[in-house]
Amino acid sequence: MTQTYNFNPGPGPIPNEVLAKAQQNMFNFEQTGMAVMELSHRSAAYERVHFHAMNTLRELLDIPDDFSVLFLQGGASLQFSMLAKNFLSDNKAGAYVLSGSWAEKAQKEGAAIGEVYTAAASSNRTYADVPVFDPADLQENTAYVHLTSNNTIYGTQLSDWPACEQPVFVDMSSDILSRPIPWDRVDLAYAGAQKNAGMAGVTIAIIRTSLLDQASGSLPPSLSYKQHADKDSLYNTPPTGAIYITSLVLDWIKEQGGITEMENRAKEKAALIYDVIDRSNGFYSGHADKDSRSWMNITFRLPSEELEKKFLNQASERGFTGLNGHRSVGGCRVSNYNAVPREHVEILRDFMLEFQQNHS
Structure with missing residues (x-):
């Protein structure tokens, strides 16, 4: 077979060691006679996968105890509206730093739910840089500041994390697990898994637990961060196969250093x-x-x-x-x-x- 060099922007490559281990174990997991995707998500066998992935992620990213780790569905794109649905209450506005197409889409989905505004943008420079803004210039009614840490389309990446009084929400879909996260300056980080954390199907969300009680009270349970956190991301059937691959990828990262x-x-x-x-x-x-x-x-x-x-x-x-x-x-x-x-x-x-x- 011809050698393939995979530089796809997403879904991206999965380590060969992970694919080999999945091939060996995924379809007869722990000698259960069932594939991971066939296990009940309430079974002890699957729960070992689920909580191992959560705990390893917490260890690798040095996530503080006062943050909740969630495994969700719908991709990072659903997070665009989900975070606005949770935190854009009446008379509050979401501040968006526009550093590329995905930030634009996040703002557009937020605008469908509540008030949003642009804190900074580099669109006039064809998104050749990450725009800088002064947190002191944010509106008084700002509910959160939304950032995109890495811009796959334009090839730019955030390096100077702003210190804001307001909660900071970050789309880290394309650079999560590639560098440390300054948790003193980030309150919610989310990422689709299909670039650095496994395969498409599971979305990682890491949220400061104190924010969960601040979410809107009129949410349907399936869109509530608090509901998913209270149920350990087992409120509904999770994407079990995708979480298993994420678990193996996290183990691989740990083994690599x-x-x-x-x-x-x-x-x-x-x-x-x-x-x-x-x-x-x-x-x-x-x-x-x-x-x-x-x-x-x-x-x-x-x-x-x-x-x-x-x-x-x-x-x-x-x-x-x-x-x-x-x-x-x-x-x-x-x-x-x-x-x-x-x-x-x-x-x-x-x-x-x-x-x-x-x-x-």
Whole structure:
């Protein structure tokens, strides 16, 4: 079989060791004669998976005791409306920092539920940087500040976490488990699992427990963070298979050396590609400003769309997949998630150098 180098932006790759273990155990879990997906979510066998995943996540991210860990469904996109539904009460407004398309969508869904406003935006610069704002300028009626920590489409990443008096909610779908989270400055972090935390189907939400009692009292139970927290994310049938894969991914991260090791690897791998871009004399031009560059998603253009097409076609012939930029912006994108091996990045680097040499 031809070697595949998976740089898809999401769903992203899952570590080979995890896939091998899942293949070995998933379909006859703990000699029950049943696959994980067939187990009752009330059974002792599944509960071991469920709470192991929660506890390992708490350990890896050093989550304080006064935070609740939730496994939800609906993807990060449902969180756009769910957090607004929980916390946008009458006479309160959600403040959104617009750093890319996903932040725009989060604000749009919040606006369907209550009052929202833009705290800062870099849309006038084609989202080439992460906008900075002064927390002192937030409206007095601000219920929360919404941030997007990493922008997959534009290749930018938040590095300076603001200190706000208001609760700070962060979409971390594309960089969770790749770096530490400053819990003194984050009150709710959420992420779809399919980039760094497993497979599509489960959404992680980590919320300061004191916020649960502040949520709107008129919520349907299925949309209530408090309801899911009180039931240990077992209020309804959870995505058991996806949570099992997340559990294995978390074990893998722990075995590799934890979040610090993931962060170091991400920076080292990304530096290999950024170095090619910076030394190419403009043949490859990065989209993001250097001080806003993402370690997870590296976006760049070539001198012409014709050359970009040739680059992507030849890359595909070599076994690279997922290098197309998002359809809304074009260009090229390298997604550098935890499970992408360094040697695959080195092979891509060599291909980029070869392509430049052949077409300069």
